[in-house]
Amino acid sequence: MRMVLLNPGPVNVSRRVKEAIAGPDICHREEEFSKLLQRVRGKLLHAFAPKGFTVVVLSGSGTASLEAAVIASVEEGRKLLIIENGVYGERIAKIAAVHALPAVGLQYDWTRPPDLAEVEAALKGEPDIQTVALVHHETTTGLLNPVRAIGQLAKAYGKAFLVDSISGLGGEELDLKGDGIDLLVGTANKCLQGLPGVSFVLVRGEEMERIRKIPPRSLYLDLGETWEHQEKGSTPFTPAIPAFYALDEALDELLEEGVAQRIARYRRASAILREGFERLGLAFFLPPRLRSNTITALHLPRAMSYQALHDRLKARGFVIYAGQGHLEAQIFRVANMGALSDEDLFGFLAALEEALRRP
Ligand SMILES: *Cc1c(COP(=O)(O)O)cnc(C)c1O
DSSP states (O other): OOOEEOSSSSOOOOHHHHHHTTOOOOOTTSHHHHHHHHHHHHHHHHHHOOTTEEEEEEESOHHHHHHHHHHHSOOTTOEEEEEESSHHHHHHHHHHHHTTOOEEEEEOOTTSOOOHHHHHHHHHHOTTEEEEEEESEETTTTEEOOHHHHHHHHHHTTOEEEEEOTTTBTTBOOOTTTTTOSEEEEESSSTTOOOTTEEEEEEEHHHHHHHHTSOOSOSTTOHHHHHHHHHTTOOSSOOOHHHHHHHHHHHHHHHHHOHHHHHHHHHHHHHHHHHHHHHTTOOBSSOGGGBOSSEEEEEOOTTOOHHHHHHHHHHTTEEOEEOOGGGTTTEEEEEOOSSOOHHHHHHHHHHHHHHHSOO
């Protein structure tokens, strides 16, 4: 039975993408890989980046690229400003802590966007801050953060701006230039509809020059060194070749569909689901103005545990996602990323209606 994945990645992919992983056996030191790598990098830049950006593709899930970007972005003696309103903002803070990078954390309730006046006060009060880090789409709750407003503040104070758009890119509008983004982290297996195993960082050209001067904090997750190799068509270590094949194909699909159309498709899918949730009397965790195109967080109905709901839906072929952190017992999440048909969406709503009925 095909499972319909309504978790925020890995997502259902097309048959085309699945078949792509069975490409020829190749050596990563040969020109076949070099061409594959440059195709993938070229398509990522073409799909998402304005002129003057470059890209580094890493083998590993989204967190690999996030960690590589975070640890590359601050000089010795300087600080990160980390905006946290969910598990993924907290993850950036954990990365900083593991590497003993000085950081100022601004923590907000998971239902609230950051307070811009407080962000500005921190930038004003802590001249040591060098990089501002923000999660574009907080997967924890489906909350969209104000990337443009934070980017403008970062630029006004001469700071680098690092954005985790691992669950946003391809699902939400994003203007790297207009938003003042220097480092943008993305992954293959969420809204890009590739398979897990590769992730990437889009980097503004001048930002890459800055990063190259900072001594590496990791051998394996060295963004600058990896970039130098990739500019010459190679990688320092063995890459996840099948995941590259899948991403190459997934990017063709994305470019054929169009990024704006992909975003519109997700927006429509979320609207279909939300209409259904309302009809079923479920309560939304976030107000409409904060909701993304791709995740809906809902309160668990009274008298039903997540596990019971999950199991009933899974028996019908649908995988939903639990709440994280302190929301574990309160909410469940339904994502609509991936190669999902209308039949999948309406089928899910029918299964949910059944699952919510008392046994
Ligand atoms: C999925 C996700 C990540 C990374 O998760 P991985 O399991 O390492 O791919 C990081 N940030 C956000 C916002 C995410 O949604």
